[in-house]
Amino acid sequence: xxxxxxxxxxxxxxxxxxxVGTLNAGKVYLDLLWYQLELPLGLAILxxxxxxxxxxxxxxxxxxxxxxxxxxxxxxxxxxxQDTPRPPPTDD
Numbered sequence: 001x002x003x004x005x006x007x008x009x010x011x012x013x014x015x016x017x018x019x020v021g022t023l024n025a026g027k028v029y030l031d032l033l034w035y036q037l038e039l040p041l042g043l044a045i046l047x048x049x050x051x052x053x054x055x056x057x058x059x060x061x062x063x064x065x066x067x068x069x070x071x072x073x074x075x076x077x078x079x080x081x082q083d084t085p086r087p088p089p090t091d092d
Contacts, residue, residue, distance in 0.1 A: 017046060020042045020045055020046060021040065021042035021043065021046070022042070023042065024040065024041035024042035024045060025040055025041070025042065026040070026041045027039070027040065027041070028040070028041045028044045030044070
């Protein structure tokens with residue numbers, strides 16, 4: 001089931017990419033101060049979308065996943081320390 005869903009989503013993304021690329025074939029000039037690019041408009045749109053997705057995933061990782069991972073690591077260390085048997089106190 002998961003494999004079929006993945007294939008359907010991948011095909012939909014490929015079709016949408018081809019549609020955006022073919023319907024926006026005009027040229028776009030990007031000036032990045034020290035470097036100039038000439039790209040098809042469809043490619044520029046898809047690159048901007050991909051950059052946005054990567055940025056969002058990175059921010060999500062830094063804001064949510066990383067703190068929860070560190071919290072889990074602390075909790076596991078505390079639980080492990082709690083579970084280790086301590087030697088009985090000696091009366092000296």
